[in-house]
Amino acid sequence: MGSSKSDVRFAPVILAGGSGTRFWPRSRKAKAKQVLALDGQRTMIQQTLDRLLPLADASDVWVITNDLLDDVIGEQLPEVPRERILSEPAARNTAPACALAAFLLERTAPETVIGIFPSDHAIKDTARFAEVVRAGVALAASGDKVVVLGVPPARAETGYGYIELGGVVDDPAVADSGIEVRRVKRFTEKPDRARAEEFVASGNYAWNGGIFLWSARTLAGAIREFRPAMAPLLEKIAAAYGTAEFERVFAEEYPQCENISIDYAVLEPRSAKGEMNSGIYCLPGDFAWNDLGCWSALHEHVAACPPDMVSIANVIDGQDPLTISIDSCGNYVYAPGKVIALVGVSDLVVVQTGDALLITTRERSQDVGKVVAELKTKGREDLI
Template sequence: MLHAVIMAGGSGTRLWPESRRSHPKQFLAFEGTRTMIAATIDRVGELIPGERVVVVTGGSMKDLVIRSAPGLAVENILYEPAARNTAPCIGWAAVELLRKDPEATMVVLPADHVVKPDTVFCDTLRFAVDLIEEDPNRLVTLGIKPTFPATSYGYVQRDAALTSPAARRWASLTKAYSVVRFHEKPSGEKATEFLASGQFGWNGGIFVWKAGTILELIRRFEPAIGAELDAIAADGSPQSVQEHFPAMKNISIDYAVLERAESIVMIDTTFEWDDVGTWCSLERLYAGEKDEAGNIGIGVEILAVDSHGNVVRDGTPGHLYALLGVDDLIVVRTADATLIARKDHEEAVREIIEKLDGKYL
């Protein structure tokens, strides 16, 4: 059967001051009132019932997950005793799925992305599942169509288009390609080359594969992690997870498996996607709400005079922002902190984080 594994352990520090260690971005709402994690669970609901949705998160986020996803069974929430990146996270989820379903196929996806429309996303997953059923050894990644030369995403380089029966069945939706290799976050020059070639997709961190296949590949390429996962599988107790999970290497699934494995397939996606990784992402999400000068007020009233291209977000109703003679600013206000930054400095938010004490983190 098909299961969803939603990774919800990130800290989202680039969206400070709204995203905090105690309340990271997957528990924020950027479109309407649904949190990002709730929207992700709903998104796969057309294809995967709630009883087959697993959320992997940090132990400190237990209450946040329960509040954001009240319909999720408590036993379907896996709490990592330590942050160990995506390879241990996915490996542990595979272990737990195989305990219940020896033939499990798993969709792996982050909790904090925006995808539209849900119907096209689910059809793309159906295509991926069809490819897996055709060859259970395949690893399928969804390649996001690049729209600009991004330096903050990894890239997937494609090769020839598949012509298998599954590929032909879904030809009216999109195409699937064999993968040449995964590329880490590139320089601006290299990203421009990737975009111009038309042979690359962004690595959005959305994957489909058999749970048994990915677990076997983790054992093959990272035997030390595999041994710890096997110990958890053999014991099955919470104490075993507490003992063996922190002992695993901190490594992403990209480094651990995807950069070494064969039989990787990339599906060209046709849905809209944004990882909402920076405050400038909101300019894309709310593009339709810009005023004539390109200013956007999110949850707030703005009065702009001789001001252009500013993004203002505030969850406090009744607060007016008057902008006078300022351009290309990001202004984000919370109850205890306010960020004011130029758009071309937003990646430097991490420098603010490094200087903060615990009170504001």
């Protein structure tokens, strides 16, 4: 594992099917956040692929998305073979999407290590990311193991899942990497504030960053064990891949899959076997990770200042060269082509597009998805 690419076959799977409602009005169904350049010139999904290419060939990458985004993703990722960009016939959460890749690969290369990578993450230390993933691939390839990357928690965040860490493992598969391996005791989804504070204070929890590594055989086997009704559906789809029947079989079978996350479908029931028997291991996701889930997260990510100053920094995106700020702090503003003046305001999010204007606070930016739901009830599909 010392070279840039491992001898183990590695197949990254990029999950890109979400609609990014909390980034409305910039993010729309046909142009969701993963195909937007939110923090630079490269889009979120392009940055995701950029991080993975030192670890795998583009021809080994899979992308799971939807019909509204597959063409633009194909244009943005010309390196990825078009037949490996799969459009879900129906949104079924992350378990069927992850498992689909496992069943496809299990037929011909069951020892292939699959990596699950959401397309909306921001990672600043890409060299460390590659180092940790490389170690995770080696660990996942060494047996019936599940590897998760746990992000050191920066605060008591209630919007993330948490991983309770178990004992340190001296595994020969990663002995030369210098990266600590921990067993996993349990997963807890989105705790309340009091529990989140307790977790962070204990020093024995990590955020669940949604990045997982396992062999195709291990993941397909876990689906058969814990979600047996889903397995024959995915087996039929995998058997039809590469034939003239694939689109029909995919459209008929996939919507019958359970709508469930990979965490609930596989990780939690497997962890219930106990720390010593689950075969779940955690590597440190200490590579300046940020889940760009809402405008406040983007503000935090883009603010070019020390962490203790993020809350008071103004972030002005897409602005005219002239910006005026008087007694204002902690704001995020996106208004391309406009002179922006802030006077005596704090902690606002203001986002202007050609047909919509969003005004909220950073604290309430998690609720922007409710705007999309309200627009839907009012029949304004043109705005979502």
